[in-house]
Amino acid sequence: MSDHPPYPPPPAYPPPPAEPPAEPPAAPPTYPSPVEPARAAYPAPDYYGAPPYGYPPPASRQRASRGNLVMIITAIVVIVVLLVGVVGYVIAGYAYASSRISAATGAIDTVSAQRNYVNTTFDLLIQQVTSLGTSTDSKISKSLGDQMVSTSQTLGTSVAGGDRALATARQRLNDQQWLTVLSQSRLKAEGERVDHARIAVATVRSAAGEYTRLGQFFQVYFAALIDFDTLTAAFKNSDFVGASTADVAMQADIKKAQQAETSTPGLPSEFYDFLTAFLTLAVDLGKELNATSKSAFDAANKQVAADFTKLTAIDLSGTPAKITASYKHFRDDFNAEMDLATA
Numbered sequence: 001m002s003d004h005p006p007y008p009p010p011p012a013y014p015p016p017p018a019e020p021p022a023e024p025p026a027a028p029p030t031y032p033s034p035v036e037p038a039r040a041a042y043p044a045p046d047y048y049g050a051p052p053y054g055y056p057p058p059a060s061r062q063r064a065s066r067g068n069l070v071m072i073i074t075a076i077v078v079i080v081v082l083l084v085g086v087v088g089y090v091i092a093g094y095a096y097a098s099s100r101i102s103a104a105t106g107a108i109d110t111v112s113a114q115r116n117y118v119n120t121t122f123d124l125l126i127q128q129v130t131s132l133g134t135s136t137d138s139k140i141s142k143s144l145g146d147q148m149v150s151t152s153q154t155l156g157t158s159v160a161g162g163d164r165a166l167a168t169a170r171q172r173l174n175d176q177q178w179l180t181v182l183s184q185s186r187l188k189a190e191g192e193r194v195d196h197a198r199i200a201v202a203t204v205r206s207a208a209g210e211y212t213r214l215g216q217f218f219q220v221y222f223a224a225l226i227d228f229d230t231l232t233a234a235f236k237n238s239d240f241v242g243a244s245t246a247d248v249a250m251q252a253d254i255k256k257a258q259q260a261e262t263s264t265p266g267l268p269s270e271f272y273d274f275l276t277a278f279l280t281l282a283v284d285l286g287k288e289l290n291a292t293s294k295s296a297f298d299a300a301n302k303q304v305a306a307d308f309t310k311l312t313a314i315d316l317s318g319t320p321a322k323i324t325a326s327y328k329h330f331r332d333d334f335n336a337e338m339d340l341a342t343a
Helices: 036-040 061-114 116-136 138-156 162-173 182-237 240-262 268-288 294-312 319-341
Strands: none
Touching: 036 294, 061 116, 061 162, 116 182, 116 319, 138 162, 138 182, 138 294, 162 182, 182 240, 182 268, 182 319, 240 268, 240 319, 268 294
16 A cells, blocks of 8 residues: 555546636716706606516417307307297297187188078978978969078078188188198197088088979979969860960970979989879870860870879878988088087
8 A cells, every 4th residue: 555645536628727707898987967866856657666466368368268258159149049039930820820710710600600590591491391291282382492492592602601711711721831830739620620610511502402403393393283273274164275285384394393303312202203193194184185086085084084093192291201301411410510610
């Protein structure tokens, strides 16, 4: 071991020599200013004070916050507009549907107001038919046929306006369906009521048409019977010319009655049998009136007697009741439909 004390190893590189500090530039000479004392007398302006606590957010964050606020406000406005639109749609649709329903109800009420008149007229027509079975005067019976035609035609005309109003109201229930979506059940129910009222009116019009044809049949039917009464009176007075003229008219009226019989609904078959026998009698009466020999007259007279026996054997006493029963359904159907229409 060496007796010399250890020394630290030398540095790898010698430290650079220290440079002397640079001399600051000489300050320019100063001169006293006459305003310095005045400046020193006033305090410093406020904008030189200390900054407030904290720092404002960056400009980008401010713009983002404003954008979100605008979006929220816009969304609220859109929602409010939609709500207002939906509420307005519901209110407008309900009001529009209600106006259409009110118009339809008014049309039904107009027909319902005629209900008593219609029923009274049905009763009158039945009474006229019944009277035909008890009348023994052909002229009075023919006048009943005239009245039946007039009464039934008036009945059919009286409900024509109501049917037009109902048809218009029914059609308008389907207007603007995009607006009345929420009221379809109400509109459907009202439409069904209108349909029942229209069926009731159609029933009255059908009855009026059939009663008119029935009355027209009785017009020509009793006209033929009046011709027979005229012929009989002429025979009694030995007025063979007048009797022959009445027979020609009778044959023509019987043929008209036969044509009317084929187009008259609900007419009992007894009338067909009676008119067939009646025409045969009229033809044979013509042969009797126009006979040129005693043998021809006797043969025709014998046939007339047989025709008359056959004619009088036909029983027409039950025909009014059969006609009444056949036409009764019109009154029943009308009232049943009106009950449903006004329910």
